[in-house]
Amino acid sequence: MKLVSPGEAAANTNDMSDKAGEDLVRIGEMAKKYGVTLRTLRFYEDKGLLNPQRDGSTRLYTRRDKARLKLILLGRKVGFSLRDVKQMMDLYDPTGSNTKQLRLTLDKSEKQLARLRKQRALIDDAINELSNSMAAVRQMLSERSAPQASVAG
Amino acid sequence: MKLVSPGEAAANTNDMSDKAGEDLVRIGEMAKKYGVTLRTLRFYEDKGLLNPQRDGSTRLYTRRDKARLKLILLGRKVGFSLRDVKQMMDLYDPTGSNTKQLRLTLDKSEKQLARLRKQRALIDDAINELSNSMAAVRQMLSERSAPQASVAG
DNA sequence: TATAGAATTGACGTAAACGTAAGGGTGCAA
DNA sequence: TTGCACCCTTACGTTTACGTCAATTCTATA
Numbered sequence: 001m002k003l004v005s006p007g008e009a010a011a012n013t014n015d016m017s018d019k020a021g022e023d024l025v026r027i028g029e030m031a032k033k034y035g036v037t038l039r040t041l042r043f044y045e046d047k048g049l050l051n052p053q054r055d056g057s058t059r060l061y062t063r064r065d066k067a068r069l070k071l072i073l074l075g076r077k078v079g080f081s082l083r084d085v086k087q088m089m090d091l092y093d094p095t096g097s098n099t100k101q102l103r104l105t106l107d108k109s110e111k112q113l114a115r116l117r118k119q120r121a122l123i124d125d126a127i128n129e130l131s132n133s134m135a136a137v138r139q140m141l142s143e144r145s146a147p148q149a150s151v152a153g
Numbered sequence: 154m155k156l157v158s159p160g161e162a163a164a165n166t167n168d169m170s171d172k173a174g175e176d177l178v179r180i181g182e183m184a185k186k187y188g189v190t191l192r193t194l195r196f197y198e199d200k201g202l203l204n205p206q207r208d209g210s211t212r213l214y215t216r217r218d219k220a221r222l223k224l225i226l227l228g229r230k231v232g233f234s235l236r237d238v239k240q241m242m243d244l245y246d247p248t249g250s251n252t253k254q255l256r257l258t259l260d261k262s263e264k265q266l267a268r269l270r271k272q273r274a275l276i277d278d279a280i281n282e283l284s285n286s287m288a289a290v291r292q293m294l295s296e297r298s299a300p301q302a303s304v305a306g
Numbered sequence: 307t308a309t310a311g312a313a314t315t316g317a318c319g320t321a322a323a324c325g326t327a328a329g330g331g332t333g334c335a336a
Numbered sequence: 337t338t339g340c341a342c343c344c345t346t347a348c349g350t351t352t353a354c355g356t357c358a359a360t361t362c363t364a365t366a
Binding site: 074077078079097098099102103105106109110112113116117119120123124125126127129130131133134137138140141144 | 227230231232250251252255256258259262263265266269270272273276277278279280282283284286287290291293294297
């Protein structure tokens with residue numbers, strides 16, 4: 001069964017679903033579209049983060065999957081683990097107000113924000129220490145007549 | 154053979170070496186002194202970063218080892234890998250001017266500094282993105298009457 | 307129909323710096 | 337002699353997010 005020939009995603013002549021305009025794409029196109037590898041998409045599915053339809057064994061991603069993938073990638077970008085992302089997404093309920101999900105997300109976000117700030121502080125420390133060390137090394141290089149005062153011993 | 158009874162590091166009645174005042178310590182004291190675990194010290198030795206003497210099978214760390222450990226810990230703090238630290242330390246030659254070592258150190262330091270700055274930029278990005286998301290989530294929480302506009306789909 | 311291009315599952319490999327457990331030895335104080 | 341406080345080596349486990357085959361199958365097209 002032909003779905004979307006590689007290279008033309010718009011003209012879908014498929015009669016897969018009762019809903020028109022489902023815009024199904026296979027894994028290759030999906031990967032290209034979002035700059036991830038096939039392995040990554042399969043991995044996310046294995047971890048329960050994605051759940052594409054199947055045509056036989058072939059994965060078919062809907063725009064729902066695309067939305068989820070976007071969220072995953074955003075989550076990864078801000079430093080959430082896949083586990084965190086899953087926890088937050090698992091709380092999604094299309095019928096409710098999603099208050100719980102939003103609260104959890106906010107809670108995790110606050111913690112992550114704190115971690116990020118801590119990390120930044122550590123990096124700033126490291127930058128300072130490293131700059132100092134470099135100054136010292138430069139000193140020693142400029143005074144190449146003091147064999148005793150080496151940096152390692 | 155008794156070397157340094159635990160708790161008194163100064164009064165060494167040992168006749169280990171011909172050099173007086175060697176100030177040898179065993180692994181436990183070394184670990185405590187520098188806030189690392191025994192495993193860490195053994196690991197560093199296994200990786201060729203430390204080379205303590207032995208009394209039978211017992212490791213004895215000299216002040217040379219202490220200096221090296223300090224360097225290792227500084228290196229780790231500024232984000233060098235142990236491999237990098239080893240490369241730099243391996244170039245140390247007590248008889249020379251250590252120009253090569255210093256140059257390598259400076260070179261690696263510059264690269265590491267660049268990495269640190271890049272990382273900091275990434276973190277700043279993440280902080281911004283996360284802050285934006287959080288604002289959006291707070292919005293949605295405050296308008297708990299819009300079921301359609303959920304964060305996950 | 308042959309062939310290239312896409313897709314599948316399964317499963318081991320990778321990186322870094324140790325953690326942790328197992329099994330065993332040594333010395334010293336009560 | 338018991339027991340504790342140290343010490344030793346060996347070796348597998350941990351974490352996270354995939355990478356990298358391998359062997360096979362499906363599909364479209366020239």
